[in-house]
Amino acid sequence: MSTEIKVPVLGESITEATLGEWLKKPGEAVAADEPIASLETDKVSVEVPAPVAGVMGEYGVQVGDTVAVGATIGVIEAGDGAAAKPAPAAAAPAPAEAAGQQAPASGGDTPAALSPSVRRAVLETGVDPATIKGTGKDGRLTKDDVLAAKSAPAPQASAPAAAPAPTTGGERREERVKMTRLRQTIAKRLKEAQNTAAMLTTFNDVDMTAVIEARAKYKDLFEKKHGVRLGFMGFFVKAATMALKDIPAVNASIEGDEIVYHDYADISVAVSSPGGLVVPVIRDAQDLSVAGIEKTIGDFGKRAKDGTLKMDEMKGGTFTISNGGVFGSLMSTPIINPPQSAVLGLHRIEDRPVVRDGQVVVRPMMYLALSYDHRLIDGREAVTFLVALKNAIEDPTRILIDL
Structure with missing residues (x-):
């Protein structure tokens, strides 16, 4: 049977x-x-x-x-x-x-x-x-x-092996591999975003000194109390929810001839999986602490690697944060994740000379990129959003007191 x-x-x-x-x-x-x-x-x-x-x-x-x-x-x-x-x-x-x-x-x-x-x-x-x-x-x-x-380097042999015969031909190879369904969907959605939205990207940079110092000072206590490492994404997600509250258009979407404003911030975060990038959603991120955000992101990352993320966890989202800096990216123009109207791109931190109080000093700097749908978000709103985010990161006390 x-x-x-x-x-x-x-x-x-x-x-x-x-x-x-x-x-x-x-x-x-x-x-x-x-x-x-x-x-x-x-x-x-x-x-x-x-x-x-x-x-x-x-x-x-x-x-x-x-x-x-x-x-x-x-x-x-x-x-x-x-x-x-x-x-x-x-x-x-x-x-x-x-x-x-x-x-x-x-x-x-x-x-x-x-x-x-x-x-x-x-x-x-x-x-x-x-x-x-x-x-x-x-x-x-x-x-x-x-x-x-x-x-990986081969282990040292007890006696030298005979050198392989040199290849004489200039053989050129090709391989054709069918795109996975996930990759096909990613390609379709990204092209759809380009064809539909009037995309524009605005840049700013942020001095990471204060966040780096806070992380170095409290990371051990933070991990001991919350059972999760203190990273940079917790700061950026929390700062983004505050900026989204001030600039609601960045958190909105277009449906037909209507603009839909959200009084909540469901933040999509791009994480790596064996099949490519997936974008699970941190629900009601505006109500979570930095510790709660870090726990959620850590859980997403682990389950993305294991392939156990649920489909419902990747639906919705009102705003996306993509951290290309973990791969070494200096600057990029991220693509909107429809039907959202904006995406924030984070990049690598590197020491650069900047002017502070009339003096040239070296600071750990990061470029920020906000790609947005110009049909809904004006340049003034995009710049204001980035400045609010920059201010919160450069002075993390603002995050604590919601300023």
Whole structure:
């Protein structure tokens, strides 16, 4: 007797997804509710749990196929849940051959199937996946793990190895990889923003001295009390909510021929995930303390890496903050996240000469960029918003007393 594996309900208005990865191979034992496949939707990856315990049967669809909600993607055969029968003993595979098999999961003896991108990376680099510690969910290998292992220096050999024969040809290679559903959605939405909004970007800079000093002074006490590290985003999110209250147009949106003003600040924060940037929302950020904001962002970052963010957590949002500075960006012109009307770009902090009280001094400076929809937000409002944000960051006491 077999039980069908069906695509679960994925969320409001989402009717289909792409099969991103099979987590179980045919013949492997499966426990009830154990993840057996992952689906890529427009926003996040969703794991498909096993409906019953048994043995993984044949796949009904392949990686990369588009599947509808409720569709059957495979079956689970009846069984007692015992481990799958071992394959006949064979000679140890070479690294490239091992790519088509399994890599050991971190911190345990249970093997985890390689995803297509990881398998491709192993084939291209020749790295033995059995020697790599996985950093993905449940210890699974990621493509970055393989590339990092390839770039890591080789251990010193007891005797020098023979130098490889030099390549004589100028071989040039190309690879075509289908865009993930998440990347397709990102591309569509960003292009839609450019085509719809009258986008303009205004810049300012901010002296980070006071925030850096406050962070250095209180970070240990802060972490001890709140259980989370004190970063810069907590200051910027809180300062942004204050500036948004003063300049409500920056927190508004256009719907048809109407302007919708919000008396709350739902701040979208861009965080990295294995599939690209995702933008979860800090709800009612205006009511949260810096500690509450930092806790929320830390939780988002961890779950984005694990692929466990929920779709509802990425809906809505009235204003976005994107921190390109963590990647070393000096300056950028961020793109609006529709239907929002503005996005704040943060950048790297670097020492620069500035004039203070007639003297040239060195200060840790950061460029700020506000991209906004000029149909709704005037230049005066954009500049006023940035100045209010700058004042709060340069004098964090303003944040404390809501000035």
